[in-house]
Amino acid sequence: MTDSVLQVRPLDGAMPARCAVIEPARLRSVCEAARANHERLVALWGSDETTRGGGYALHLALAQRAGLLWLSVPLPPEHPRYPGIADIFPSANRMQRAAYDLCGIHAQDNPDHRKWLRHRAWPGGVFPLRKGFDSASRFPPSDDRYPFVKVEGEGVHEIPVGPVHAGTIEPGHFRFSIVGEKILRLEERLGYKHKGIEKRFESMTLEEGARLAGRVSGDSTVAFAWAYAMAVEGASGTEAPRRALELRAVLLEIERIANHLGDLGYLGNDVALSFGFFQFWRLKEDLLRLCAALFGHRYLMDLIVPGGIARDLPRGGAEQLLERLDAIRAEVATLKSIYDEHAGAQDRFIMTGQVSADLAEKLGLCGMAGRASGIWRDLRVDYPIQPYQRMAVRMANHTRGDVAARASVRFDELAESARLIQALVAGLSSGDIRVPLDATPGGRRGVGWIEGWRGDVLVALETAEGNRIHRLHPHDPSWQNWPVLERAVTGNIVPDFPLINKSFNLSYSGHDL
Amino acid sequence: MYQLLKQIAKTGIVTEPAPNPDENLRQLGQRLSEQVLRHFGRALAIRHVDAGSCNGCELEIHAANSPYYNLEGLGIKFVASPRHADLLLVTGPVSRNMEVALRRTYDATPEPKLVVAIGDCGCDGGIFGENYASCGRVANVIPVDVAVPGCPPSPTAILQGILTAVSASRLRA
Numbered sequence: 001m002t003d004s005v006l007q008v009r010p011l012d013g014a015m016p017a018r019c020a021v022i023e024p025a026r027l028r029s030v031c032e033a034a035r036a037n038h039e040r041l042v043a044l045w046g047s048d049e050t051t052r053g054g055g056y057a058l059h060l061a062l063a064q065r066a067g068l069l070w071l072s073v074p075l076p077p078e079h080p081r082y083p084g085i086a087d088i089f090p091s092a093n094r095m096q097r098a099a100y101d102l103c104g105i106h107a108q109d110n111p112d113h114r115k116w117l118r119h120r121a122w123p124g125g126v127f128p129l130r131k132g133f134d135s136a137s138r139f140p141p142s143d144d145r146y147p148f149v150k151v152e153g154e155g156v157h158e159i160p161v162g163p164v165h166a167g168t169i170e171p172g173h174f175r176f177s178i179v180g181e182k183i184l185r186l187e188e189r190l191g192y193k194h195k196g197i198e199k200r201f202e203s204m205t206l207e208e209g210a211r212l213a214g215r216v217s218g219d220s221t222v223a224f225a226w227a228y229a230m231a232v233e234g235a236s237g238t239e240a241p242r243r244a245l246e247l248r249a250v251l252l253e254i255e256r257i258a259n260h261l262g263d264l265g266y267l268g269n270d271v272a273l274s275f276g277f278f279q280f281w282r283l284k285e286d287l288l289r290l291c292a293a294l295f296g297h298r299y300l301m302d303l304i305v306p307g308g309i310a311r312d313l314p315r316g317g318a319e320q321l322l323e324r325l326d327a328i329r330a331e332v333a334t335l336k337s338i339y340d341e342h343a344g345a346q347d348r349f350i351m352t353g354q355v356s357a358d359l360a361e362k363l364g365l366c367g368m369a370g371r372a373s374g375i376w377r378d379l380r381v382d383y384p385i386q387p388y389q390r391m392a393v394r395m396a397n398h399t400r401g402d403v404a405a406r407a408s409v410r411f412d413e414l415a416e417s418a419r420l421i422q423a424l425v426a427g428l429s430s431g432d433i434r435v436p437l438d439a440t441p442g443g444r445r446g447v448g449w450i451e452g453w454r455g456d457v458l459v460a461l462e463t464a465e466g467n468r469i470h471r472l473h474p475h476d477p478s479w480q481n482w483p484v485l486e487r488a489v490t491g492n493i494v495p496d497f498p499l500i501n502k503s504f505n506l507s508y509s510g511h512d513l
Numbered sequence: 514m515y516q517l518l519k520q521i522a523k524t525g526i527v528t529e530p531a532p533n534p535d536e537n538l539r540q541l542g543q544r545l546s547e548q549v550l551r552h553f554g555r556a557l558a559i560r561h562v563d564a565g566s567c568n569g570c571e572l573e574i575h576a577a578n579s580p581y582y583n584l585e586g587l588g589i590k591f592v593a594s595p596r597h598a599d600l601l602l603v604t605g606p607v608s609r610n611m612e613v614a615l616r617r618t619y620d621a622t623p624e625p626k627l628v629v630a631i632g633d634c635g636c637d638g639g640i641f642g643e644n645y646a647s648c649g650r651v652a653n654v655i656p657v658d659v660a661v662p663g664c665p666p667s668p669t670a671i672l673q674g675i676l677t678a679v680s681a682s683r684l685r686a
Contacts, residue, residue, distance in 0.1 A: 121609035121646050128645055137645045141613075163614045166593035168561045168574045171611055192610045193565045196646035212640055218569025218665065262575065275517060281579035282527055288576065298667065299569060338517050509568045512608075 006030070008069070013234025014385045016067025017447045024073050024082045027058075031088045039064050040364060040377075041085075042449075043458050043475035044095035046103030048131045049074070052443075052470075056080040056105050059473070061447075061458055067383055068449055070460060075105055084110035091364040091480045094190075102129040102198070117191040117512065120144040128199055129471075135199050151177035151185050159494065163192045167498075170508035174497075181493040186486045193512035201472040202464075206232050206306060206440060209469055213459065214301050216474045217510030222248075222255040223452025224459070224474060224510075225304035231461040231472075232306035235446030236438050242429040244308035246387045250321075250424050251300045251309075253417035256453040257328070258287055258299075260410040260417075263505050267407055268339065270499040271348040279335055283328050290324050308434030318425045325418045336411050349404035353488040353500030356401055365484045367455015367477045369504050372409045373401030379451035391420055406503040413453075440467050454478065454507065476510030528583040532669050534677035538659045540652065543681060545625050553599055553627075553679045555588045560598035560622065564615045564654075565647065566605030569665040570632040574602065577668035589675065595621040600678060602671075603655075606634040606641045607648040619655040627678045630660040631671060639664065 011017040022030055031041075042061040049057050055077035062069045073082055084107035086093040096107040097116035104127035115124070122128060123142040128135075151158075156179050163171035173189040197216060201209055213228030214221040226248050233240060240248075261284040268276020288298040294317045295303055303310050313321075339345055355365060357374030365375055380393040396412035398405040442465035450457050455477025464470035481504055489500050545553070561574055578584055578591070592598055595618045607615055619628070630651035633639040638649030651657050661674035 119610040120613070133645075135644045139645075163611065164562055164595070164618050168563075168571055168578075168591065170563050170566070170568055170571065171614065192614070193563075193605070193608050194610055194646050195565050195606055195608045195641045196644045197641070199644065199646075200641060215567040215569065215640055215664075218567040219572060221569070262572075275521065278580045279520065279524065281576065282524065282581065285576060285579045285581050292667075299572060299665070301569070301664065334516065334520060338520065341516070507568065509566065512610075 011070070011234060011445055011447060012237055013446055013448075014230050015447060015449045016383055017070060017449070018067065019070040019072065019445060021072050021074065024075065027073055028083050028085060028088065030071065031085045034062050034064075035088050040366070041089035041091055042068065042456065043460065043473065043479070044092050044099060045460070045473040045475075046099035046105040046129065047462070047471040048103060048129060050077055051131045056103060058082050058099065058105055059460065061460060061475070068447055070445070070447060079106070080104065081106040081108050083108050086110050086112070089364060090362065091483065094483065095479060101127070103127055104130060114146065117194045119191055119194075121194070128196065133199075135196065135203065146189060148175045148187050148189070149185070153179070155179045156184060172508050176494060176497075178494060181495070183489050183492055183494060183497070186489050188482055188486060190482065190508060191512050193509050195513075197474070197513040198472065201469050204469060205467045206236070206437065206463065206469065207467070209472065210305050211302055213474060214304075216513070217476055217507040218299065219259055219507065220255070220452045220454060220457060220476070220510065221299055221301045222251045222304060223450045223457040225302070226252060227448030227450040227457045227459040228474070229304050229306045230448030230450070231446035231459040232437070232440075233446065234448070235444040235461055235463050236306070236440040238307055238435060238437050240308045241432045241435060242386070243431050244433045246424050246428055247309050247313060247433065248304055249387050250313075250421050251295070251303060252450065252452070253421045253424075254287065254291060255300060256417045257414050258284055259453040259505075260414045261287065261328075261332075263502060264335075264407065264410055266502045267349070267403070267499065268345065270502055271345045273342060273345050276335065276339065276345075279331070283331055286324060287328065290320060294321065305434065307437045308432070310434070312433050313428070318428070321425060322422055325421060329415060329418050332411070332414060339407070346404065348496070348499060349407060350402060352403045352496050353492060353503060354400065354402040355484055355488045357399060359487060360401060360484065363484050363487070364480045366480045367451075368409055368413065368453065369406055369481055369484070370455065371396050372398045372405035374399045379449060379456050383449075387424060391423060393420065403499055403503040441465065442470065452477070454505070455481065474510075474513070476507050478506040478508075478511045481506050482511065527580050528586060529581055531582075531587055531676065532673040534680040535673050536677065538661055538674050538677050540657050540660050544658065545627070547681055549625055550679055550681055557589045557600060557675070557679055558592045558598050559589060559600045559602050559675070560592055560595045560618070561602045561604070562615055562618050564603055564605040564611045564651065565608030566632065566634060570604035570635070573665045573668050573671060574604070574631070577671050579668070582668050582672060584672070595619075596623065598622050598626070600627040600629060600675065602629050602631055602675070603651045604631045604635055606638045607651055607654045609646050609648055612648055612654055615654055627658045628655055629674045629678050630657045631674070632666055633662055633664045636660045636662045
């Protein structure tokens with residue numbers, strides 16, 4: 001896609017981002033050109049513009065070489081519809097269906113018109129993200145039939161799993177079609193955790209929204225809070241102080257280490273190596289306790305706020321953090337060699353839940369799982385913001401795309417994050433950690449885009465008058481990766497599903513909103 | 514194998530003492546008899562239900578299974594089905610999309626049973642509150658014996674809530 005075709009306008013903020021408005025008739029050709037150019041669909045959502053003299057709008061975020069492009073497609077107030085793009089970007093399928101459920105904007109010529117986030121909480125024909133919809137509305141439970149794709153043939157049967165699972169896992173439904181032990185097809189149904197997050201944002205001020213952003217997906221609270229702060233800072237023209245940016249990066253890398261430690265433990269647990277679970281969770285607990293001591297919260301919630309951070313690293317904190325990371329790094333190296341040499345574990349890890357680079361590229365697999373399947377993208381490397389600009393982040397990479405590859409990427413990223421934290425803490429700038437937020441007029445846009453531990457987290461914001469939110473879309477990378485999980489398990493045996501699932505560890509809450 | 518055994522020996526036992534029950538967390542009077550409680554105290558089967566959380570509380574329930582807390586050493590075990598459970602540990606504001614699943618899970622749990630609501634959202638709906646998609650606190654959907662606040666509550670607080678649920682109420686004693 002070239003700028004001569006699109007009228008683009010740069011957006012203020014830390015990330016290189018631009019926006020453009022196009023007519024629905026041009027949507028498909030613009031997307032086809034983007035696809036041919038190896039650009040990625042980051043997110044797709046809808047908005048109601050009827051209170052601002054328009055109709056509705058479809059929004060797309062595309063990852064271009066130069067940065068993020070936010071495309072808006074104005075749609076009429078009567079029968080808002082647009083040509084669907086799920087054949088160009090397969091990950092758009094569920095996003096288009098969610099945009100219909102919430103905003104009532106219709107993707108034409110999309111073969112899959114089933115509802116997605118709407119179950120029984122509200123009836124068809126009612127759209128919660130429309131401005132006229134009262135958030136307190138209650139409806140009698142509506143019909144919740146959902147036609148799963150049926151696999152037929154001799155010996156084929158179905159296993160329905162969830163929404164309440166057998167372990168401590170978030171709720172979702174998995175419909176397995178199997179023959180013997182072998183999975184022929186998996187179909188996911190998500191949306192059980194939909195709790196009206198996007199509507200809730202619209203009742204908040206820009207300051208208040210930070211707390212909610214940190215609770216879109218609790219395991220990525222730092223990534224979402226930073227993306228939110230970045231979007232608000234972009235929209236209001238605020239620049240967070242240097243020290244705050246450096247400490248944000250410290251927090252983000254701690255979050256990455258904590259999640260990788262937990263998941264590496266569970267990968268051991270899922271192959272009956274409970275030793276691994278107990279060892280990794282001991283290390284994770286040590287880190288969480290230090291976070292509570294240094295920052296007042298085990299998961300670092302509510303520390304990143306628009307304008308900076310809410311709490312500084314206490315005196316002596318740097319030394320404690322470095323000491324803890326050294327200990328974790330040494331123990332993880334020992335545990336890695338135990339995992340690597342454990343024949344039983346490796347037998348379960350290798351060639352299990354494989355996603356080839358071709359499939360990953362086609363479906364838009366992203367983040368940590370993408371990097372294990374030859375999709376070598378990382379915002380910290382591709383579009384380094386402060387303080388990553390001077391860090392030269394080394395991107396983890398693998399090509400085999402199986403459980404072992406995802407474990408390997410996690411080990412590599414864990415070590416790299418520890419290195420980054422050590423470098424950041426050693427060179428911390430002095431000065432303020434927070435600046436006041438300027439009053440923000442309505443109609444301003446801001447984007448936040450952060451490489452969380454799972455993948456890239458996006459927050460797209462449009463402000464309303466009085467420091468409020470007109471529309472905010474938080475996007476978790478799980479949107480892209482959930483459909484790939486369906487493909488990753490095909491041909492594997494049912495007992496390997498928990499292992500494959502954990503190797504991705506996707507967010508339900510971040511997806512269901 | 515040598516390295517694995519060496520690591521186990523080097524780590525030693527890291528388990529810490531369990532917290533005492535806290536009567537302030539109790540929502541309803543103790544519904545179970547002393548005899549049942551004595552039984553539960555030594556072999557409590559828990560079924561966790563995430564009814565719509567942000568997944569923060571789940572992180573802490575996982576952490577409660579770490580060797581620092583050693584739940585199984587206290588006789589507490591997480592089980593795979595509500596039909597095997599004595600106690601339901603429920604997180605989240607209850608999303609309307611999970612309301613039926615939560616009720617069915619409660620109904621599938623055999624009597625006598627207990628419910629512990631986890632986290633600010635489980636206690637009062639938290640930041641999500643009640644809206645078109647959220648029923649708010651757990652007690653709006655099923656009876657709650659003990660509610661543990663926190664965002665998220667620490668593993669010690671969760672453990673304390675569980676132990677409170679299976680301890681004799683001072684009011685009754």
